[in-house]
Amino acid sequence: xxxxxxxxxxxxxxxxxxxxxxxxxxxxxxxxxxxxxxxxxxxxxxxxxxxxxxxxxxxxxxxxxxxxxxxxxxxxxxxxxxxxxxxxxxxxxxxxxxxxxxxxxxxxxxxxxxxxxxxxxxxxxxxxxxxxxxxxxxxxxxxxxxxxxxxxxxxxxxxxxxxxxxxxxxxxxxxxxxxxxxxxxxxxxxxxxxxxxxxxxxxxxxxxxxxxxxxxxxxxxxxxxxxxxxxxxxxxxxxxxxxxxxxxxxxxxxxxxxxxxxxxxxxxxxxxxxxxxxxxxxxxxxxxxxxxxxxxxxxxxxxxxxxxxxxxxxxxxxxxxxxxxxxxxxxxxxxxxxxxxxxxxxxxxxxxxxxxxxxxxxxxxxxxxxxxxxxxxxxxxxxxxxxxxxxxxxxxxxxxxxxxxxxxxxxxxxxxxxxxxxxxxxxxxxxxxxxxxxxxxxxxxxxxxxxxxxxxxxxxxxxxxxxxxxxxxxxxxxxxxxxxxxxxxxxxxxxxxxxxxxxxxxxxxxxxxxxxxxxxxxxxxxxxxxxxxxxxxxxxxxxxxxxxxxxxxxxxxxxxxxxxxxxxxxxxxxxxxxxxxxxxxxxxxxxxxxxxxxxxxxxxxxxxxxxxxxxxxxxxxxxxxxxxxxxxxxxxxxxxxxxxxxxxxxxxxxxxxxxxxxxxxxxxxxxxxxxxxxxxxxxxxxxxxxxxxxxxxxxxxxxxxxxxxxxxxxxxxxxxxxxxxxxxxxxxxxxxxxxxxxxxxxxxxxxxxxxxxxxxxxxxxxxxxxxxxxxxxxxxxxxxxxxxxxxxxxxxxxxxxxxxxxxxxxxxxxxxxxx
Ligand code: ANZ
Ligand code: ZN
Numbered sequence: 001x002x003x004x005x006x007x008x009x010x011x012x013x014x015x016x017x018x019x020x021x022x023x024x025x026x027x028x029x030x031x032x033x034x035x036x037x038x039x040x041x042x043x044x045x046x047x048x049x050x051x052x053x054x055x056x057x058x059x060x061x062x063x064x065x066x067x068x069x070x071x072x073x074x075x076x077x078x079x080x081x082x083x084x085x086x087x088x089x090x091x092x093x094x095x096x097x098x099x100x101x102x103x104x105x106x107x108x109x110x111x112x113x114x115x116x117x118x119x120x121x122x123x124x125x126x127x128x129x130x131x132x133x134x135x136x137x138x139x140x141x142x143x144x145x146x147x148x149x150x151x152x153x154x155x156x157x158x159x160x161x162x163x164x165x166x167x168x169x170x171x172x173x174x175x176x177x178x179x180x181x182x183x184x185x186x187x188x189x190x191x192x193x194x195x196x197x198x199x200x201x202x203x204x205x206x207x208x209x210x211x212x213x214x215x216x217x218x219x220x221x222x223x224x225x226x227x228x229x230x231x232x233x234x235x236x237x238x239x240x241x242x243x244x245x246x247x248x249x250x251x252x253x254x255x256x257x258x259x260x261x262x263x264x265x266x267x268x269x270x271x272x273x274x275x276x277x278x279x280x281x282x283x284x285x286x287x288x289x290x291x292x293x294x295x296x297x298x299x300x301x302x303x304x305x306x307x308x309x310x311x312x313x314x315x316x317x318x319x320x321x322x323x324x325x326x327x328x329x330x331x332x333x334x335x336x337x338x339x340x341x342x343x344x345x346x347x348x349x350x351x352x353x354x355x356x357x358x359x360x361x362x363x364x365x366x367x368x369x370x371x372x373x374x375x376x377x378x379x380x381x382x383x384x385x386x387x388x389x390x391x392x393x394x395x396x397x398x399x400x401x402x403x404x405x406x407x408x409x410x411x412x413x414x415x416x417x418x419x420x421x422x423x424x425x426x427x428x429x430x431x432x433x434x435x436x437x438x439x440x441x442x443x444x445x446x447x448x449x450x451x452x453x454x455x456x457x458x459x460x461x462x463x464x465x466x467x468x469x470x471x472x473x474x475x476x477x478x479x480x481x482x483x484x485x486x487x488x489x490x491x492x493x494x495x496x497x498x499x500x501x502x503x504x505x506x507x508x509x510x511x512x513x514x515x516x517x518x519x520x521x522x523x524x525x526x527x528x529x530x531x532x533x534x535x536x537x538x539x540x541x542x543x544x545x546x547x548x549x550x551x552x553x554x555x556x557x558x559x560x561x562x563x564x565x566x567x568x569x570x571x572x573x574x575x576x577x578x579x580x581x582x583x584x585x586x587x588x589x590x591x592x593x594x595x596x597x598x599x600x601x602x603x604x605x606x607x608x609x610x611x612x613x614x615x616x617x618x619x620x621x622x623x624x625x626x627x628x629x630x631x632x633x634x635x636x637x638x639x640x641x642x643x644x645x646x647x648x649x650x651x652x653x654x655x656x657x658x659x660x661x662x663x664x665x666x667x668x669x670x671x672x673x674x675x676x677x678x679x680x681x682x683x684x685x686x687x688x689x690x691x692x693x694x695x696x697x698x699x700x701x702x703x704x705x706x707x708x709x710x711x712x713x714x715x716x717x718x719x720x721x722x723x724x725x726x727x728x729x730x731x732x733x734x735x736x737x738x739x740x741x742x743x744x745x746x747x748x749x750x751x752x753x754x755x756x757x758x759x760x761x762x763x764x765x766x767x768x769x770x771x772x773x774x775x776x777x778x779x780x781x782x783x784x785x786x787x788x789x790x791x792x793x794x795x796x797x798x799x800x801x802x803x804x805x806x807x808x809x810x811x812x813x814x815x816x817x818x819x
Pocket of ligand 1: 225226253255256334336337340342345350382530
């Protein structure tokens with residue numbers, strides 16, 4: 001067959017679409033696979049990372065479809081977000097137009113790759129019907145107290161004029177525009193993800209072996225569970241007086257109650273209410289006030305990377321066990337929103353406390369005996385050990401001391417054992433136009449009231465001025481002014497919109513519901529039960545924490561609200577590696593981007609697909625390589641060239657295995673090994689090492705070409721096309737239709753006989769000269785050996801008559817001939 005990718009790719013893409021080949025079936029008695037590559041942000045054009053992501057998912061989806069699974073393999077668009085607004089400012093376009101134009105453009109690009117998406121379930125998260133249900137979820141959560149409004153210090157990007165989540169601040173800068181982030185106090189809506197901290201942590205265990213262990217570790221650390229003691233330090237009476245009676249104590253949290261006798265000072269976060277009160281009263285020297293103000297303005301994340309700094313507060317607290325007076329400091333290494341924002345400092349046994357104590361010449365007191373010779377001048381001893389200088393707890397080991405001290409505090413009502421999580425509630429409001437409107441109304445007499453369900457969705461007004469200054473919704477009175485759903489009085493809409501991570505937290509659930517029901521149902525109950533969880537979720541490692549944690553959380557919330565029964569949305573997770581060129585991540589700024597469109601235009605989609613799956617295993621980085629692209633193209637061409645040796649058949653040819661020559665056996669072995677490898681690859685034994693599967697196909701094609709038996713060639717070709725179909729679907733469908741009537745796209749099992757390598761090599765001599773070799777099973781009969789041998793050396797026997805046949809079992813056949 002002449003290889004003409006343009007013609008056949010278009011033909012098959014249309015065929016699949018017209019025949020609805022890739023749409024899922026509604027028959028829930030069929031075995032199912034839900035294969036999902038993370039949906040794209042409609043930035044304008046697809047890049048090689050997308051190509052890789054969707055080709056991996058597509059190969060898996062196509063494989064299981066061929067194995068008679070009912071497959072859901074949907075695509076959609078994560079369509080809200082700041083870039084649309086930034087483009088609007090820059091190009092004077094409208095975010096909506098910009099977004100939908102990008103979607104149709106990228107959709108065409110994805111189509112040109114021949115991806116087997118369940119097209120009829122496609123949606124964009126900015127579609128009003130999607131907003132409707134998201135707003136419904138928001139209201140359900142609000143009514144349950146799972147969403148609340150709170151004033152707090154937030155990361156503020158002065159350039160984007162918006163609040164950023166902690167995760168969106170990278171080294172003190174905005175994740176999008178790289179502007180330095182400042183702290184600003186304002187109202188914000190929060191989702192109580194902390195209510196689910198325990199479950200989010202605990203059920204990670206069920207994902208063991210199914211998710212990359214690296215991702216599990218990152219999630220565990222992010223949730224950050226620690227057990228310890230929480231208790232109050234009382235201020236001394238003179239300190240109480242000094243602060244005017246507004247405070248008489250403050251809480252601390254420690255994971256090392258066993259070090260309690262080693263406390264030599266306490267450190268408070270710069271934002272601690274007690275510190276703020278001191279500042280408000282101006283009861284500190286001017287330079288201290290200035291130093292504190294400076295500390296407060298540095299984003300929390302950055303504080304961890306700068307030298308420790310502190311300000312003596314001139315106050316003292318009473319040690320709960322020794323009664324000693326302990327000095328108070330404000331320190332930049334104490335986090336405001338962890339524990340209680342204050343720590344008991346033990347310089348002898350904690351590194352940060354040690355460093356700080358050295359700098360400000362604060363005393364240290366050893367209370368844990370170390371195994372090695374103690375030299376507490378250089379560093380803190382942070383391990384456990386035996387307690388010393390610890391009153392009634394002397395001689396205890398750290399672990400039991402912790403327990404006993406916690407019990408002591410509880411019995412004497414001094415404090416209690418607590419479990420703390422590092423996880424913070426998720427701030428979900430953004431002061432932005434292009435997002436899902438928060439469905440709340442501010443009424444002067446009723447307070448904050450959710451919008452009536454019958455009025456959902458609340459859609460965005462289109463006639464807005466987007467100039468980059470503040471939230472355009474604030475400046476749109478016609479939209480903002482409304483009626484209170486409760487009292488009917490004049491009220492105003494909330495102008496904040498939701499963080500786009502909310503949309504991506506439930507889109508995978510939405511896909512399970514057929515499009516006909518999108519108006520009437522958030523989720524079809526029976527269908528979500530059938531399709532969930534996602535059997536393979538494929539995406540970048542950059543989503544290891546944020547998206548995956550929010551999606552897990554949201555699923556659990558929707559479960560508790562009665563929308564789904566799913567506990568964990570993603571049964572398996574495959575994190576793909578980055579696509580590099582010249583060793584660096586492809587990026588516009590580096591100018592090393594390869595445009596997928598050009599690649600497809602030049603070589604065809606099948607070459608692009610073969611290249612990305614062959615160049616590296618999915619989880620590893622993929623280095624761009626021009627000659628590997630050409631190699632991929634040549635392989636496909638060779639596959640087409642070889643088709644001429646195929647005998648047209650409509651089922652797997654039956655092979656008479658007893659009499660095969662060595663090369664014939666070898667060819668069959670290679671082919672059936674490929675089939676076996678395919679089974680392994682798709683059962684995720686080796687994280688979908690498509691590269692090894694493709695290499696195996698290439699070897700098999702070579703082995704087939706090295707022998708001349710048309711039945712073996714045909715059988716091998718029949719199998720190879722089937723194995724290659726998920727990878728190079730267009731050419732595989734074309735060849736299969738031409739030669740096999742597509743009969744090969746069904747479950748095929750390797751022939752165990754062909755895989756056996758226990759055959760022996762039998763030399764064949766004619767008149768004492770070696771003329772060939774055959775592969776025979778050990779213990780084959782003399783007759784079988786003779787027959788195979790004569791077959792193999794037939795050209796040496798032509799016109800000859802055999803005078804003598806000598807068979808040495810398992811070793812040799814010698815024929816004596818004469819003309
Ligand atoms: C005294 C102590 C002695 C501590 C010692 C550690 C070692 P994790 O494990 O991450 O939960 N801490 C508590 N609240 C803090 C805050 N808001 N900002 C900074 N540090 C804080 O850490 C808990 C430990 O971190 C606590 O135990 C406390 O220091 C500190 F030899 O208390 B420890
Ligand atoms: Zn009202």
